[in-house]
Amino acid sequence: MTRIESAHGALADDLLDAVSIPDGAETSIDRALTPSARPSEAAAVLERDPGMPASTWRLRSDAWEYLRFGVKRLALGSDDVTAIAPDSEITRSLRALETIEMYWAGFGQRYVRAIGELLAAGDYMTALERIGRVVNRLRGDTVPEEPRDEFLDDQERTDITSDADPRPRFEVLVIDETTELDRDTMRAEALKLRGPADAFIYEYVIVPSEDDAVAAVLTNPNILACVVRPGFSEHSRQRLSKDLAETIAYARADQDAGTGAAPSRSSLASVQRVLGLADTLAAIRPELDLYLMAGAHIEELAGALTRRFRRVFRREDQLELHLTLLRRISHLYDTPFFSAIQDHARRPVGVFHALPIARGGSVVSSKWIRDLAAFYGLNLLLAETSATSGGLDSLLAPVGAIKKAQDLAARAYGAKHTFFVTNGTSTANKIVHQALVAPNDVVMVDRNCHKSHHHAVMLTGARPAYLEAYPLNDFAFYGAVPIDRIKQMLLDYRAAGRLDEVRMITLTNCTFDGIVYDPERVMAECLAIKPDLVFLWDEAWFAFAAFHPVTRRRTAMAAAKRLEGRLKSSAHATAFREQQERLFAEDGTPATDDVWLSERLIPSPDARLRVYATQSTHKTLTALRQGSMIHVYDQDWVREAEESFHEAYMTHTSTSPNYQILSSLDIGRRQVELEGFDLVQRQLDLATSLAQSIARHPLLRRTFRVLTAHDLIPAAHRETGRPMPLRDGLATMWEAWAKDEFVIDPSRITIEISRTGVDGDTFKHEHLMDRYGIQVNKTSRNTVLFMTNIGTSRSAIAYLIEVLVKLAERFEEEQAQRDPELPSAERVDPPLPDFSAFAPGYATDESLPDGDLRAAFFRGQQRGTVEHVLPEELRARVERGEQPVSAGFVTPYPPGFPVLVPGQVITAEVLDFMAVLDTREIHGFNARRGYRVLRG
Template sequence: MKFRFPVVIIDEDFRSENISGSGIRDLAEAIGQEGVEVIGFTSYGDLTAFAQQASRASSFIVSIDDEEFGDGSDGDVEKALAGIRGFIREVRKRNTDIPIFLYGETRTSRHIPNEILRELHGFIHMFEDTPEFVARHIIREARKYLDSLAPPFFDALMDYASDSSYSWHCPGHSGGVAFLKSPVGQMFHQFFGENLLRADVCNAVDELGQLLDHTGPVAASERNAARIFGCDHLFFVTNGTSTSNKVVWHSTVAPGDIVVVDRNCHKSILHSIIMTGAIPVFLMPTRNHYGIIGPIPKSEFDPETIRQKIADNPFARNAVNKKPRILTITQSTYDGVLYNVETIKDILGSTIDTLHFDEAWLPHAAFHSFYRDMHAIGSGRPRSDDTLVFATQSTHKLLAGLSQASQILVQDSKNRKLDTHRFNESYLMHSSTSPQYAIIASCDVAAAMMEAPGGTALVEESILEALDFRRAMRKVDDEFGADDWWFRVWGPDRLAEEGMGDRDDWVIHSGDRWHGFGEIESGFNMLDPIKATIITPGLDVDGSFDDVGIPAAIVSKYLAEHGIIIEKTGLYSFFIMFTIGITKGRWNSMVTELQQFKDDFDNNEPLWRIMPEFAKRFPKYERVGLRDLCSEIHEVYRQYDVARITTDMYLSKIQPAMTPADAWAKMAHRQVERVAIDDLEGRITAMLVTPYPPGIPLLIPGECYNKIIVSYLQFVRDFNGRFPGFETDVHGLVREKVNGEDHYFVDVVKN
């Protein structure tokens, strides 16, 4: 066996000096003599935790001794079987294939119920065969199991990397050999290891197939992933969902086409608009004063509403073809708000040529009934008559892909199928001719990991861990009491005391106020519980500031210095995700570090003591107390009323003066000028303007600056000057030194 997958033995006599213990140790020794590792346990312990060993084992041998059956009465038999039954149930929830053997003295299959027997790969009787014979039988089944694990491309890549073939093709490091010729290369080789470097090959290796024309083991893996994800076609992408989005758009959209787009879409969609020369018509999402992006109201999807938007747009109203070519929706939003996709499909009918759901943050949804109707494509989903449905997913964000691992899923309509040959021309336009094969393998493996029942179990564990974290945070809050402060996790008021509770608790209903998005029609949206936005004190959902506040940027800097890195930070909120890789240890550490922050805040500890690295980089804060710094930044936020500014600027009416492609052409031809932010009102931006947080473009090329956007940029300038180390980052805003001072500019179209 090439990998470390030990045989796991569970026997209370494993270390006992009796005949039963001697027999099981003889078997363990015989297995070891065959070169296979054995691990022995004397009890099941926590069944759920123990069953997770199934991901590390090649097989289980479970003892069932005569003593455990007592006098043979029903009570003794049931007690003896309870542990085995529980263990098998927990293992099979995650893994239907790993071999499980029962090992006993005199008991036979007539003593074991069918519900247990049908899950077994064998019943081993002590002393009837030699340990060596039994060991070889177990190892044969274990090897068959391990040989079946690897999906097609990963299997072929492992074979190639272990074949010791001499490489004359690129990359130039030749399987890592080049690194061995340099001291720093030796460090690189030792850090990443030989397997990764041997597997880094070019597309000249015929036996691995081709990503670019989808042949061989690559094609087999894409078909396998399509089956697992329940779609008609699936394409691996090795340079992220930004590229997946562009592939979809370039296969569908041409210059002058009208496109309907979520206003708070990812910037890659806006890049696609620029590249294709499309005319965008935007659907406007809601937003609360925490800065959390809410759903697009259901009424915005009405075909008549979309027709009116087209009529109101100065460029779309003159388009030759008024039928939109594509509609792109962000599903889910960054903070986990989901749409009922089937409702959207029903509303739109065939009024739009192609539906595209940017599911960068939702690849897990197809594998659990908790998300039914809340994801774009899956097994058994109804088909449109004429509209193709695309979903683009970041395998690396919530599944187990390497960074940049992504995929494109396609569902054919009843009357129209994807022309894969034409689609591949767009795919080639955006794909490297030297794809990273480790990323392809991770797409392959990430899909295989989600095969039922394992994928369902992984997603359910993520949900349960997220709910346990939310419960733990509420418990801490209750213990501190109403007269003290604590952090709050944004979400529905009702939370089940144990388990997953009712899915409907996470569906947004008319009349709900916890979200701050205003009136939302019941059943159209849901919050994904694995996306946890933690609210810090100082601001309420209506945008009113409290007397005391704790800006989230300070909490994030504090946590980073204590080994906890946050996904996204807002004004008074920060965001974490419960991916399939999150453990109890991680989220419990989060809870304890937040408690430590509270203690340090309440004691006004100086930053040199609690954040020494940060204080070293920014000496002006060295002697400042944590509470004092929070108060100072909170007061500036309150002075500028920045929560309302950031909400209003995203919801403000923005005037398009040029198409995005034409404005971009002005920049490419250098027909732009750099203008100070105080002089921006009414000017046409030549580039994307994207505040971080939330990382959603505020303006796209061709749109005009209005008064509230200018006031926000003025706040950014003033705040960044006062609080180095906590700067608000705005992509598109250029900072330059003028007479030794920082000044801010934006590139706009020349008048």
């Protein structure tokens, strides 16, 4: 067996496991392929590859690719008839594809069956031609020639001919119990309605049951609309794989939990079943447009179902449905600001304002800088302007194209309001802080959050109360803040009679290293103690998460919407009243902190949801550098925040914003609404594939170690306990993300490199970047973080693995050549330091942790109040019992959080940590002059 055959043997086993194949059932493929020869020994010993993630899009693509490889060998005579034995790779792949093609438009199940019949008849060349058409479509290639295969029916001929159509295409899911003839009729009618003036084309995916509908939207990212016809059945006639069946169950349970619906649907009336399916589909893929096609009583149904469905049609309204589908996709496709910029660039204008580069005026006529236009292109210069007229709108007071673009972004990300930011999330964080907090408000801040939050607290005059994340001392970075610590701090402020001073809490979700909170739980339990608390979630690295059904639930906007629904339910009100009896005595005295900490707290139905999220869109989605967004889900927006927010926005936003950044945010929104699910699913799968390749490669696993949830999350914060949930299937990931306090973003792979003998910074610069051109953002003393994104390709993953193999070989050779008489350079690093305390004079009181950061900062700006002290002298002072006070921020970068803040007492633990840092860039510390310290 060749190497590629062996690899695809495992693939076919995984494909069979990932889709629905009845036990003991004989499919049409089995009946067609019944050669008398015994199965080859190779085919008989194939085993499932546990390391291949069961991603349907990838398994489908690889299975078709393998079929072309295998059938080509048959056609060329390289293999004999045993290659299509019942247990062979070709037969197994065809059998699986016959099922999985049910959920995709285009060639379909009959096409797969016809290939099996061709192989059974020995017509390998025709079968190869048919397989090639599918592979070409999956690759995005067109097939302009007229199909001549006599096995094709008229429908299939039309489908293949339409592949040459260059217009963007999407798929429409129809849920209805129909015959094969009905399905052919529906597809034929859709083709008749297609006209040359249509900007887009679509194809139908028709499934008979609710199970199949959920399976289709989970596996087929090309589906952008659903048409529900009440004739569908509840359960699939196929035997779904364990993973897919469990994922469907989780999707339904999630929706039931969010709406208070009954868990069982079997007894529901027809209309209620339609509503339940609509709610489930919308929860899985919010970008989907849902339409109902009904017969009798359509007027009454329209009034009852408007919230779930965009429109209700009668069955004869096929043209109206066709026009509606196309118009709705045009709304998703619309990019108002990008279109305005394009129009401006094409318009002849005279430039008499303050931008010489506009229209290329100072460049194209220059003798010396024409290479700027040659490198970036003339369109960049044509789009430059400082004018806000002609449809370009003003970022500071948008009423036209920018306002519409921001509204579309709010829809895409599930926010009530969205604002574009053109100078990064550091500025976005400062805007939110200034808008929501005032001098002397207490802000609970994750101590290892990005430095911009600390700077924002200083600028506003708020007093930070630092929350401590759990340390990961073995890897020299922090995790996240456990919910018990957050609750305890709120309870401490309540006990001190100062809870009214606590205004806001800000947390990083997800952290640089990929540790993800459960925002819904955090907000619910915090609101149970302080019902008006404001939340700022720094999602700088998490913008992509809104476009996958599993990761979305842990975004701030989705969590806020879900929690809002819970607060309105009668079941929640009942649970709240019952818990209050346990938390308070009859006289209103609260129970002990132990009781409050032991229960999962339930907020009052009257709690107010005031949730903000800042995202570095450019970090994980398509946008130019510094393109960021602020998302708002604030029930008190108009009364409490709108005016102050706009004032803060104008304070920090340039009056000359970069229009190219704004355009990229606009068109990036179009991308994620139309193909975000596809791109994010591929990203997560490729990351899992990378982790598994490293963990299973004999050489790589001797040199590197992939850190999992077991390494990065303490067991007390993991209920499900799986080290890499997505590796075990989407259902396992869904369960972990639904239950665990913390989870790991699977798109981030942290590799422990201690056995290489070099530190993370050296590994990053000298080995990855300088030698092989591989760029990474973050390292620690003994780890390197590899981040995949929606632009990562399979080729890029393969290249990285190839480089890691070369480096592992190099490190092993160096270790083998090492003089055994030389002592090994073992290094024991100090633990990560907690925040010490604010010094007397800056601390608010002696019992609670907040302090006056602003006063310390500005005192540290006065030359006469500051001295520079070298580390050795500073250590000596600490050992003498002195308490030196930091005059400024000291921030290693990356990851960008301060080890010291103004007014903080400098301790031996901080100095020990700083002494072993191998980060090359440390803001606020001068190696020649030392630390800036406030004079006594």
